[in-house]
Amino acid sequence: MFRNFGMILVLFAALIFSFGCAKKQVKQTEIDQAEEETVQVVEEEPEAVVEATAEPTPAPVAETPRGRKYRVVKADTLWDISGTDGVLGDPWLWPLLYKANHSEIDDPDLIFADQEFSVPKGATANEMSDATDDAKNTPRYRAHSDPRKSLPLDYLD
Numbered sequence: 001m002f003r004n005f006g007m008i009l010v011l012f013a014a015l016i017f018s019f020g021c022a023k024k025q026v027k028q029t030e031i032d033q034a035e036e037e038t039v040q041v042v043e044e045e046p047e048a049v050v051e052a053t054a055e056p057t058p059a060p061v062a063e064t065p066r067g068r069k070y071r072v073v074k075a076d077t078l079w080d081i082s083g084t085d086g087v088l089g090d091p092w093l094w095p096l097l098y099k100a101n102h103s104e105i106d107d108p109d110l111i112f113a114d115q116e117f118s119v120p121k122g123a124t125a126n127e128m129s130d131a132t133d134d135a136k137n138t139p140r141y142r143a144h145s146d147p148r149k150s151l152p153l154d155y156l157d
Contacts, residue, residue, distance in 0.1 A: 068119035078108050087119050095131040095155045096120050102156060106147035 083091030098108045100120040
């Protein structure tokens with residue numbers, strides 16, 4: 001009797017495990033919809049700016065007669081923006097992004113949603129090397145909410 005009870009218990013546990021613990025199947029269309037990114041083009045004279053509405057996915061870069069522009073979305077960092085394909089493609093080049101927009105960025109650690117940055121293009125190998133060195137020599141991030149009075153490096157030289 002106990003042998004049959006044990007066998008029934010094992011079969012019952014196997015049924016519960018196989019049906020009760022199975023992962024929910026997700027339709028491919030649901031996955032495609034979740035991955036789909038909504039992009040809105042904002043036209044200004046004479047520039048066009050592309051804005052991503054999905055967060056924190058970086059905003060695409062728009063080519064304008066004066067060059068490319070990037071609109072910051074919530075949770076962006078210069079590191080993330082510069083590492084984005086179509087922007088600079090390398091996160092270590094964030095000092096180039098800062099240098100090109102230093103008049104709008106008080107502190108490279110503090111950028112805000114809806115800021116609009118020019119994306120530098122045509123950097124020389126020396127400029128890229130200097131930017132990478134500056135990025136590597138930048139001290140570790142420490143949280144702060146107000147711009148620092150002086151930056152740890154002179155990124156503008």
